[in-house]
Amino acid sequence: MKPIATALSESERAALANYYAALPVPAATPAAATVDASAAVLASRGRWSQGLPACVQCHAADGGGVGEHFPPLIGQSAIYLANQLRAWKTGTRHNDPLGLMQGVAAQLSEADIDAVTAWYAAQPMAAPSKESKP
Amino acid sequence: MRPCSRALLSGSSALLLALMTSLLGACGSHSQLDASPAAERSSSTASVAATTTPTTPAAFAAPDEASIPNDGFGKSIKLGRDIFMHTGQYAKAYVGNPLNCASCHMDAGRLANSGPLWGAYDMYPAYRSKNGHVNSFAERLQGCFMYSMNGKAPPLGDDVLVALESYAYWMSRGVPLGKEMPGRGYPKLAKPAQTADFARGEQVFQRSCALCHGADGQGQQAAGSYVFPPLWGPQSFNWGAGMHELDKAAGFIKANMPLGRGNSLSDQDAWDVAYFMSARKTRVTTAMWSRRGRNITTRRHRCTASK
Numbered sequence: 001m002k003p004i005a006t007a008l009s010e011s012e013r014a015a016l017a018n019y020y021a022a023l024p025v026p027a028a029t030p031a032a033a034t035v036d037a038s039a040a041v042l043a044s045r046g047r048w049s050q051g052l053p054a055c056v057q058c059h060a061a062d063g064g065g066v067g068e069h070f071p072p073l074i075g076q077s078a079i080y081l082a083n084q085l086r087a088w089k090t091g092t093r094h095n096d097p098l099g100l101m102q103g104v105a106a107q108l109s110e111a112d113i114d115a116v117t118a119w120y121a122a123q124p125m126a127a128p129s130k131e132s133k134p
Numbered sequence: 135m136r137p138c139s140r141a142l143l144s145g146s147s148a149l150l151l152a153l154m155t156s157l158l159g160a161c162g163s164h165s166q167l168d169a170s171p172a173a174e175r176s177s178s179t180a181s182v183a184a185t186t187t188p189t190t191p192a193a194f195a196a197p198d199e200a201s202i203p204n205d206g207f208g209k210s211i212k213l214g215r216d217i218f219m220h221t222g223q224y225a226k227a228y229v230g231n232p233l234n235c236a237s238c239h240m241d242a243g244r245l246a247n248s249g250p251l252w253g254a255y256d257m258y259p260a261y262r263s264k265n266g267h268v269n270s271f272a273e274r275l276q277g278c279f280m281y282s283m284n285g286k287a288p289p290l291g292d293d294v295l296v297a298l299e300s301y302a303y304w305m306s307r308g309v310p311l312g313k314e315m316p317g318r319g320y321p322k323l324a325k326p327a328q329t330a331d332f333a334r335g336e337q338v339f340q341r342s343c344a345l346c347h348g349a350d351g352q353g354q355q356a357a358g359s360y361v362f363p364p365l366w367g368p369q370s371f372n373w374g375a376g377m378h379e380l381d382k383a384a385g386f387i388k389a390n391m392p393l394g395r396g397n398s399l400s401d402q403d404a405w406d407v408a409y410f411m412s413a414r415k416t417r418v419t420t421a422m423w424s425r426r427g428r429n430i431t432t433r434r435h436r437c438t439a440s441k
Contacts, residue, residue: 048241053394058346058361066356069345097345103394 025075025125039119042112052107055116058100063120069097078121085113193317194252196244196305207300214301217294218243221283225294230284231369232353232360235298238282238377240390244305246317247389247396249376253318255299255306271299281374320385326405330380335410338403342392351414366415378415383408 008016043063046054055063058070065072073081087093088105096102108116199215202208217224218235219242240248258271269277272295276287288294309315328334340349346362348354353364364370376382388404390396399407 046241048245051394051396057393060356060361061359062357064356066361067354070354070361098342098392098395100392100394 039115081117210300214297255302330409335406338407
């Protein structure tokens with residue numbers, strides 16, 4: 001992605017972002033993988049013995065995200081989600097406001113990452129939100 | 135006569151530091167919790183494991199949710215937990231804002247230094263100077279609805295109060311009656327080096343709080359329900375709430391905010407932003423209550439503010 005992204009101008013990046021954000025969200029085909037009950041718990045309750053908040057506390061109860069800074073987790077591939085968590089964990093991604101995701105990822109084991117990303121990827125998508133930006 | 139209970143207030147700074155240290159270095163004790171409604175479809179035996187703090191033996195471990203029995207009593211415990219986490223949904227008749235108990239009593243009321251239920255339940259009945267008489271635990275909970283939830287008191291004996299008490303009782307089994315448990319309430323911070331200041335507090339707010347709670351402190355909603363709660367105004371807790379008191383707010387914020395980054399703010403920042411939040415609230419609330427002509431119980435407001 002780096003050479004491609006680098007080749008784009010600022011206005012091209014903005015235009016592409018707006019274009020893709022405006023496309024209708026296809027119905028997700030949830031993974032056939034067995035759903036991990038502990039992943040559901042991690043997503044909805046966190047693990048406060050380690051100071052780890054639940055995903056839903058920032059990304060909303062349905063994983064649909066909120067506002068400009070807390071994106072949806074549903075409708076994403078498990079691979080993409082896992083890559084982001086690993087990137088925060090290793091510090092290769094560090095654009096998270098207040099370092100919130102780096103703090104979260106630091107508390108996640110590899111098994112946690114696999115489980116919770118598979119769980120979110122398997123969640124059904126709601127009807128396209130009326131609030132999606134044009 | 136038993137002194138006034140500060141059931142949700144006191145805590146130990148040293149224990150807080152030890153707790154946070156243990157959290158940062160804790161091995162991954164696998165904690166399974168009862169899932170939210172969306173996740174419940176896919177979970178079968180998931181349950182909350184004991185909240186352990188390996189290097190702070192004095193801290194109480196809230197029990198595994200698997201220990202909630204599958205009988206009539208268990209039903210009440212689970213309802214109490216559901217009310218605690220989704221207050222507007224399960225106690226709709228009594229709430230006046232979109233907060234949940236769990237908004238300020240983190241991890242469903244289990245978390246040390248975040249007003250845990252196990253730190254409060256064993257301290258009742260207690261005399262409270264707030265209303266000048268001995269309060270049962272149920273009456274204490276009524277206050278939560280009147281003030282923190284800006285709503286109205288469920289009548290004593292109501293299912294809502296019984297359920298919450300069931301939940302608190304279940305969580306507190308093993309706590310010696312009347313013992314001031316380490317980690318109860320919010321930590322007591324030393325008075326700030328500089329008097330709490332509105333302007334400094336506003337800077338802290340914009341830097342560390344607005345991301346979630348909004349630049350206007352009105353929270354954020356997704357699909358019609360709040361993800362981050364409002365902090366002042368008619369959609370938040372009112373003047374009678376513990377969170378409106380400067381020292382409680384500062385202690386809560388220091389230990390628990392930003393979410394997942396507790397203990398990252400300095401004490402000074404915590405005091406300043408608590409003052410900012412409280413001052414924003416006072417302006418709004420005073421105007422609201424004046425218009426309504428309500429009979430406001432006078433309370434001493436110990437204000438360390440410079441403005």
